[in-house]
Amino acid sequence: MHARHSSTVMTKIRIGNRRYSLPASRIARTVIGVALIIGGLLGFLPVLGFWMIPLGLLVLSVDSPMVRRWRRRWTVAFGLWLMRHYPKLGERLGFNGTRDRPERRPDRAKSKP
Numbered sequence: 001m002h003a004r005h006s007s008t009v010m011t012k013i014r015i016g017n018r019r020y021s022l023p024a025s026r027i028a029r030t031v032i033g034v035a036l037i038i039g040g041l042l043g044f045l046p047v048l049g050f051w052m053i054p055l056g057l058l059v060l061s062v063d064s065p066m067v068r069r070w071r072r073r074w075t076v077a078f079g080l081w082l083m084r085h086y087p088k089l090g091e092r093l094g095f096n097g098t099r100d101r102p103e104r105r106p107d108r109a110k111s112k113p
Contacts, residue, residue, distance in 0.1 A: 011062050017094040026063050033060035 011022040011029065022029050036056030043050035061067040082090035090096075 013058055013062065014094075015058070017092075022059065022062060029059055029062055033057070 011024065012019045013022060014020075023032070033056045036052045036059060038056075039048045040050050040052030040054075040056060042048045043052065057067055058071065061071040079090065079095035082093070083095055
């Protein structure tokens, strides 16, 4: 059974080792996420920046399963790349070589008759 979010529960997102609170309202989170993406598309303007696009997708991933799957895949791939090339930076950002790697299940008993 899935627990539903009540309007009093603060939703949090994690970036590196830090957690940031988001509004409890799903509508507010969606508006913020879409506004960040639109602002990111206007990143050539002085105040806005292209950095807003991934941030908007991160906010939308709280409520959208499709965006959440994309974010998880990207996070795992980025964590593995980072640990391979810059392990100290990866550890400082909260990745470790084993947690981000999918666990391999032992092969089922493949017995030949």
